[in-house]
Amino acid sequence: MLWLKACRRCKGDLAEDRDIDGRYVACFQCGRRLNEVEEQLIRRVTAKERVASLAR
Numbered sequence: 001m002l003w004l005k006a007c008r009r010c011k012g013d014l015a016e017d018r019d020i021d022g023r024y025v026a027c028f029q030c031g032r033r034l035n036e037v038e039e040q041l042i043r044r045v046t047a048k049e050r051v052a053s054l055a056r
């Protein structure tokens with residue numbers, strides 16, 4: 001999963017990745033990781049957009 005220009009700090013691109021602790025979302029440009037709340041928010045927005053595109 002990829003979110004373009006979604007980083008709050010630098011407006012960079014966020015990408016989902018995984019390590020030994022599990023999945024996380026981090027910025028390509030500045031390396032900032034989203035906290036749990038931010039991650040849930042961005043996933044919810046993505047899910048809504050998907051539903052909207054399916055309805056068209």
Ligand SMILES: [Zn+2]
Binds near residue numbers: 010029
């Ligand atoms: Zn960033």
